[in-house]
Amino acid sequence: MKPAIVIEQWLAARLPGDAAEWLKSSVQRLRGGGSDKDLYMSVSLVPRKIGKADLALSATELGHATAARPGWNPREWSLDQAARVLLLLAAAGDGATFSRRLDQLCATADVGELVAFYRGLPLYPDQPRHVLRAAEGVRTNMKAVFEAVAHRNPYASEQLAEPAWNQMVLKALFIGASLDPIVGLDRRANPALARMLCDYAHERWAAGRPVSPELWRCVGPHARGDMLADLARVLKKGTGPERAAAALALSSSPDPAASGLLWEYPELSAAVSEKKVSWQAIANPA
Amino acid sequence: MRFIDPHIHMSARTTDDYERMAAAGIVAIVEPAFWLGQPRTQVGSYIDYMSSLVGWERFRAAQFGIRHYCTIGLNSKEANNEALAEQVLEILPRYLMKEGVVAVGEIGYDDQTPVEDKFYRAQLSLAKEFDMLVQVHTPHRDKKSGTTRSMDVAIEMGMEPGRVVIDHNNEETVEEVLDRGFWAAFTIYPHTKMGNERMVEIARKYGSERIFIDSSSDWGVSDPLAVPKTAHLMLERGIAARDVEEICYGNALQAFGQSGQMKEEHWLDPAPIDQRMLFEGNSVLRGQAPRVGEPAAVPQHSDATVFK
Numbered sequence: 001m002k003p004a005i006v007i008e009q010w011l012a013a014r015l016p017g018d019a020a021e022w023l024k025s026s027v028q029r030l031r032g033g034g035s036d037k038d039l040y041m042s043v044s045l046v047p048r049k050i051g052k053a054d055l056a057l058s059a060t061e062l063g064h065a066t067a068a069r070p071g072w073n074p075r076e077w078s079l080d081q082a083a084r085v086l087l088l089l090a091a092a093g094d095g096a097t098f099s100r101r102l103d104q105l106c107a108t109a110d111v112g113e114l115v116a117f118y119r120g121l122p123l124y125p126d127q128p129r130h131v132l133r134a135a136e137g138v139r140t141n142m143k144a145v146f147e148a149v150a151h152r153n154p155y156a157s158e159q160l161a162e163p164a165w166n167q168m169v170l171k172a173l174f175i176g177a178s179l180d181p182i183v184g185l186d187r188r189a190n191p192a193l194a195r196m197l198c199d200y201a202h203e204r205w206a207a208g209r210p211v212s213p214e215l216w217r218c219v220g221p222h223a224r225g226d227m228l229a230d231l232a233r234v235l236k237k238g239t240g241p242e243r244a245a246a247a248l249a250l251s252s253s254p255d256p257a258a259s260g261l262l263w264e265y266p267e268l269s270a271a272v273s274e275k276k277v278s279w280q281a282i283a284n285p286a
Numbered sequence: 287m288r289f290i291d292p293h294i295h296m297s298a299r300t301t302d303d304y305e306r307m308a309a310a311g312i313v314a315i316v317e318p319a320f321w322l323g324q325p326r327t328q329v330g331s332y333i334d335y336m337s338s339l340v341g342w343e344r345f346r347a348a349q350f351g352i353r354h355y356c357t358i359g360l361n362s363k364e365a366n367n368e369a370l371a372e373q374v375l376e377i378l379p380r381y382l383m384k385e386g387v388v389a390v391g392e393i394g395y396d397d398q399t400p401v402e403d404k405f406y407r408a409q410l411s412l413a414k415e416f417d418m419l420v421q422v423h424t425p426h427r428d429k430k431s432g433t434t435r436s437m438d439v440a441i442e443m444g445m446e447p448g449r450v451v452i453d454h455n456n457e458e459t460v461e462e463v464l465d466r467g468f469w470a471a472f473t474i475y476p477h478t479k480m481g482n483e484r485m486v487e488i489a490r491k492y493g494s495e496r497i498f499i500d501s502s503s504d505w506g507v508s509d510p511l512a513v514p515k516t517a518h519l520m521l522e523r524g525i526a527a528r529d530v531e532e533i534c535y536g537n538a539l540q541a542f543g544q545s546g547q548m549k550e551e552h553w554l555d556p557a558p559i560d561q562r563m564l565f566e567g568n569s570v571l572r573g574q575a576p577r578v579g580e581p582a583a584v585p586q587h588s589d590a591t592v593f594k
Contacts, residue, residue, distance in 0.1 A: 041383070047385055052560070107333060108337050109337065110340035111340070111564060112385050114341065144345070
């Protein structure tokens with residue numbers, strides 16, 4: 001099933017009569033070749049017509065999402081976001097037309113619209129065409145908009161080149177966004193990113209500021225030399241979550257010296273092998 | 287006491303202002319689209335400005351626990367560039383239905399030229415077409431007759447007085463505005479518009495029905511705390527607390543709330559999803575509302591010597 005059909009079914013099951021009716025006729029008009037203005041007006045009107053409640057998908061429905069588009073995770077979507085993406089897809093046309101309209105919509109978007117448009121990235125036609133759009137979303141200073149690209153969205157890991165990917169991860173730490181919801185975080189770890197993150201940790205230490213324990217997740221798989229020394233420092237001096245993070249990072253390092261370091265802390269070492277610590281728990285402290 | 291500043295140009299203000307406003311009890315503001323101190327030359331400048339009113343500025347305010355609403359329109363000064371004004375009129379419908387847009391505004395007269403009249407009327411028509419409220423800027427010069435004319439034309443174009451806010455009133459204009467059933471807003475502004483001692487006397491004389499105050503703070507010498515300061519002065523000088531609350535909070539909410547876009551629950555009881563996405567303020571009603579991320583920063587006093 002296509003993502004648009006899946007979204008349409010979710011909304012049909014949730015919206016009351018008049019809202020459902022309005023959405024249905026708007027979608028039909030756009031599928032029948034509606035004008036730019038039809039698209040812009042209906043996209044703007046969505047919250048007034050159908051509200052902003054959570055979409056609140058069941059486990060089965062989330063399964064339909066993944067089946068329709070691998071990696072797509074609309075767990076945190078709201079009704080208005082789903083409806084806006086549906087309208088965009090209904091008006092789709094070819095990649096060039098879609099892109100032109102998306103650019104126009106973004107140029108005059110409010111915050112809620114931006115979040116919806118960026119969350120929809122993995123569903124748009126001609127996927128590689130939207131790389132600059134995604135990069136623009138990463139460039140924002142509005143955290144909710146940044147997270148629309150970075151969190152629970154497979155687009156960035158599939159389409160961003162390494163430098164842009166590394167900037168996105170680093171920026172997440174800068175603006176206090178969690179790393180754990182970034183799709184493909186472990187798969188796309190790379191030596192250049194590990195280097196950048198360690199440099200960033202040194203900057204923070206020099207300034208007497210805290211370092212997010214999540215940072216070490218992308219360091220571990222490429223940790224060697226001085227980076228191992230950084231992790232050793234965290235193991236020795238860090239807070240509880242920081243030490244757990246350093247231990248997890250060391251356990252993911254291919255360097256034999258890493259396991260040697262970890263063995264010096266039998267309790268942490270045991271916690272790692274017994275899976276009592278996890279990146280998810282570090283990202284979401286109780 | 288909670289306050290609303292229903293006319294303030296926050297794009298021209300700093301984060302210090304936002305912190306002080308939040309600390310003084312301002313929970314919501316309305317930012318009217320206006321001119322930037324010098325005329326714009328391209329329609330693209332209007333597009334970027336209006337996008338920032340529904341985007342960045344709304345987000346920025348939320349970081350300080352203040353709810354941001356705006357009005358969208360072509361101001362009277364810049365209406366005088368007729369060719370450009372035509373283009374601006376074309377793009378306005380793209381913004382009128384955005385979230386948090388509470389009225390068409392601020393529109394009206396400046397020099398009361400024929401071109402200003404043309405675009406004032408055109409925007410009143412838009413308000414009718416989109417079923418929206420209107421926020422009227424009354425002229426500084428020839429104020430009394432300009433105010434009368436603003437109301438005459440609004441009625442002629444089919445607006446109900448109860449859906450029109452007449453702003454920048456003074457002792458000379460207030461009576462007619464109230465008698466004709468419009469909302470009467472007063473701008474407390476040092477040097478040019480109303481001083482707040484005068485405002486106390488107006489409250490004493492006219493009471494609190496359909497009257498509210500704002501700061502109209504912008505890039506000029508102005509005071510973003512004008513509303514809370516005037517409230518305190520009113521209380522000090524014996525205006526009843528109930529009236530002060532209406533003038534500094536309740537009436538602005540009632541007037542702009544008619545849009546359906548501005549609701550008390552937005553700041554008293556923010557929806558969790560919205561709080562995650564946008565709003566950093568504390569929920570007043572829900573003691574243990576789920577806070578995601580770090581708590582709102584405690585205002586750092588700008589006179590502190592050490593900062594980390």
